[in-house]
Amino acid sequence: MRLYGFMPYCWRNYLLIRDIMEHAEFNKDLLKFLNTSPTPWHAVDTMKQRLSAAGFQELDEREDWSLVSNQGYYVVRNGSSIVAFRTGSKDVTTSGIRMVGAHTDSPCLKVKPNPELRRKGFFQLGVEVYGGVLLNPWFDRDLSLAGRVTVLDEDGKVRDTLVDFRKPVAFIPSLAIHLDREANSNRTVNPQTDLPPVLMQVPESDTTSFVDLLSQQVKAETGLTVRKVLGYELSFYDAREASFVGLRDDFIASARLDNLLSCYIGLQSLLKTSGDEAALLVCNDHEEVGSMSAEGAQGPFLTAVLDRWVGAGKARAIANSMMVSADNAHGIHPNYMDKHDENHGPILNQGPVIKVNHNQRYATNSRSAAVYRHISDELGLPHQTFVVRSDMGCGSTIGPLTAGNLGVTTLDIGVPQFGMHSIRELIGTEDGFTLFRVLTEFMQREQIF
Structure with a gap:
């Protein structure tokens, strides 16, 4: 002071x-x-x-x-x-x-261009690691999704818009220690196979694409009618808000x-x-x-x-x-x-x-x-x-x-x-x-x- x-x-x-x-x-x-x-x-x-x-x-x-x-x-x-x-x-x-x-x-996890993964009725998205991410803390977190989407609107115009799902929409569950007894001493993370987040459960006949979900989100946030999603740059993020931490509020914790x-x-x-x-x-x-x-x-x-x-x-x-x-x-x-x-x-x-x-x-x-x-x-x-x-x-x-x-x-x-x-x-x-x-x-x- x-x-x-x-x-x-x-x-x-x-x-x-x-x-x-x-x-x-x-x-x-x-x-x-x-x-x-x-x-x-x-x-x-x-x-x-x-x-x-x-x-x-x-x-x-x-x-x-x-x-x-x-x-x-x-x-x-x-x-x-x-x-x-x-x-x-x-x-x-x-x-x-x-x-x-x-x-x-x-550093974060970004959604791939063709991300849809369907396994045993779970709808997941493939992700690419951006930057030098410390990967282990991403497990067992409430995750949301945000970024930029480029669309063709109802007037045939190409335009950019921002989206932010805000609420928790995904989760990367850890493998239980009963199935990985070395988890606390020798755990490694494979970004390709271990990190795809789970977004929802779907029937085997489901054909919902990720761009369909994006179009709905753009409409909900902006009122914009989307004829086609042409591209996106989207990142998962910790859905928990920034907060004061400590018995005397000595710290701030945030993504x-x-x-x-x-x-x-x-x-x-x-x-x-x-x-x-x-x-x-x-x-x-x-x-x-x-x-x-x-x-x-x-x-x-x-x-x-x-x-x-x-x-x-x-x-x-x-x-x-x-x-x-x-x-x-x-x-x-x-x-x-x-x-x-x-x-x-x-x-x-x-x-x-x-x-x-x-x-x-x-x-x-x-x-x-x-x-x-x-x-x-x-x-x-x-x-x-x-x-x-x-x-x-x-x-x-x-x-x-x-x-x-x-x-x-x-x-x-x-x-x-x-x-x-x-x-x-x-x-x-x-x-x-x-x-x-x-x-x-x-x-x-x-x-x-």
Whole structure:
């Protein structure tokens, strides 16, 4: 919290109460954001609604742009990636851009194109593993289904629509221990044969196709009459909503905290800024599978937006800019403490984590880390540092990819969490709000370096 020691008592109490209330509202709204964002398309749609409500104008990549100062804009690609920015009131080539990056996708199980499986009267769907999924936690969960569906409507027009079944519609039952005595000591998961979820029971004569069920769902959600389902990108997800956990509500448990938490923090920070400085948020899809796509961090999306915004002065603007790549970090697990370097084990609720890897799996350098530490220290807020054990491999983020594409000074940072890439993950209730406060200050700071 703030440093209140030298303020008058009544004013100090007022600020403390205000911060506590803002913190509580931040976490409450975070849960709402997570619950309405079961897929990247839903997350981007939610962000679009919030940006539009705050006066940001949507841009279309197919049209000319006429950007003005002191205005907010956003542009979406593929419905699953978004760039939102404030133009600020100054010459962006000399003042630079305060950037925050995150990603919209999370490891999950995606429905295959021809998914129907009928076995002993059970209707199941074949699934493809997306990203580095921790598979065992997917068993014995209430699962729902959501994503994007492309249809031919009654007027013969091809159009995209979002669907979200919301209620539990599927289950992946474990094999009973009586039939697998080694389950607790030597269990492996075959993604092809072990993971198809059970959706319902049907008679042997049943010919219902999955696209028939999709057409019905589209009609129920949107009122749209579907002549034909032409394609879909659908993911199963944990039907249980995000929640506070712990005897003192110390934690938040949810699906997709990696990395919708950072998307939410970046969005709230951008919305909170004064607008005087040029600031930008990019939330890319496909980080969990390498980011090589038209809308991924290795693709041209962000560069294309900057080219159209800044034009010939882009190189100068980038030299005066900084990117904060926000993606969750591995908190030290009390049951597996030996998995961390003894001097670099981040603790939940003790501050965001500056991520360092000199082999460039993270893009942090001493300069970018110093900027964050300085702002955090000024606000009286905690921060930590993570370095992977020297005898273990290190994950990565969009940070090095964006730094390499743009040539921008970059910091990798994230909120510490447990259970990364599980169907349900855990963070502390303090750290997201702390990162939000620092990023808000960063995105409206007059001088970065």
